[in-house]
Amino acid sequence: MAQAIAHPNLALIKYWGKTNFKHNLPSTPSLSITLNNLTTTTSVQIQTELSKDQIFLNDNLIENHKIISFMNQIRKLSKKNVFTVIKTKNNFPTAAGYASSASGFAALSLACNQEFQLGLSPKELACLARDGSGSATRSLSSGLVAWKPGNCENSFGYQILPAHDVPLAVFSFKNTDNAKAVSSTKAMEQVRKSSPYYDAWIKSTTSDFNKSLKFIKNHQWVDLLKLAEINAFKMHATMLSSQPPIIYWEPQTISLIKRIQKTRQEKNLIAYISIDAGANIKLLTLQSQVPKIINTFQDLSYTISLPGEGAKLID
Numbered sequence: 001m002a003q004a005i006a007h008p009n010l011a012l013i014k015y016w017g018k019t020n021f022k023h024n025l026p027s028t029p030s031l032s033i034t035l036n037n038l039t040t041t042t043s044v045q046i047q048t049e050l051s052k053d054q055i056f057l058n059d060n061l062i063e064n065h066k067i068i069s070f071m072n073q074i075r076k077l078s079k080k081n082v083f084t085v086i087k088t089k090n091n092f093p094t095a096a097g098y099a100s101s102a103s104g105f106a107a108l109s110l111a112c113n114q115e116f117q118l119g120l121s122p123k124e125l126a127c128l129a130r131d132g133s134g135s136a137t138r139s140l141s142s143g144l145v146a147w148k149p150g151n152c153e154n155s156f157g158y159q160i161l162p163a164h165d166v167p168l169a170v171f172s173f174k175n176t177d178n179a180k181a182v183s184s185t186k187a188m189e190q191v192r193k194s195s196p197y198y199d200a201w202i203k204s205t206t207s208d209f210n211k212s213l214k215f216i217k218n219h220q221w222v223d224l225l226k227l228a229e230i231n232a233f234k235m236h237a238t239m240l241s242s243q244p245p246i247i248y249w250e251p252q253t254i255s256l257i258k259r260i261q262k263t264r265q266e267k268n269l270i271a272y273i274s275i276d277a278g279a280n281i282k283l284l285t286l287q288s289q290v291p292k293i294i295n296t297f298q299d300l301s302y303t304i305s306l307p308g309e310g311a312k313l314i315d
């Protein structure tokens with residue numbers, strides 16, 4: 001049996017749009033921060049008597065076509081026609097905009113590399129994880145991680161700053177446990193096909209990515225967080241303008257957006273918003289501001305993450 005842990009990542013510059021559906025090749029570059037404290041643990045065990053994979057998510061037997069097709073790819077790569085028991089556990093809500101597929105496929109790739117003795121290099125592993133779910137390629141690395149468009153062999157997540165050099169913190173507010181109605185895979189495709197703003201998004205987010213690298217280089221952390229908020233809202237604008245419109249937000253989402261905007265002005269807080277394909281809000285801040293943020297949002301439930309480590313095998 002092989003077992004791995006991985007953390008989700010939060011994109012400061014979002015991956016939203018693909019040039020290749022099968023291999024999750026992105027239309028644009030993205031930038032993320034790996035989040036400690038939120039964890040996926042996945043074990044994979046080959047069991048020769050099985051005639052299909054058995055997948056357990058948080059102890060419940062589930063059907064998941066993404067995982068099955070990923071495992072088919074592993075069987076092809078390893079030339080081993082065997083099935084497995086996969087047990088995966090998240091210590092955070094699944095499929096509600098908490099990037100569970102990122103940490104899920106990062107941990108699964110690592111565990112499969114070991115259990116099937118694939119012998120993949122870190123780059124090959126990052127490409128394999130990307131095939132499972134695009135954002136997973138970024139969860140293999142720690143700290144700030146970039147991922148650029150390219151082909152199957154050269155488009156993968158890579159670290160641009162190690163965790164201990166990144167002075168940022170992320171509050172993940174828990175607005176809802178509900179699984180999202182439309183997967184990010186489907187939503188991205190719908191946006192590409194029907195939003196009149198898709199081309200503008202590609203241009204504008206590519207320029208945001210380039211700006212973000214400059215901000216990181218110059219340690220302009222607040223500018224980076226402001227840019228991340230703008231980028232997240234631009235991504236949601238492509239969804240609102242698709243047909244039919246995709247609206248992940250719940251009433252609680254909007255009320256928290258308004259509250260963060262109001263209190264940051266009143267109290268002079270460094271507090272910026274990011275939202276993925278779900279209703280939950282992430283608040284981006286500097287580590288030095290964490291006590292102030294805790295004080296301001298005492299009535300809400302959240303997890304605080306600092307920059308986290310990349311995925312790794314465990315005993």
Ligand code: DP6
Nearest residue numbers: 011014015133134135184185276277
């Ligand atoms: C909004 O990586 O879940 O979180 O590649 O189709 O599996 P697939 O999509 P996925 O999309 C993540 C979208 C996002 C933005 C991001 O993480 O960059």
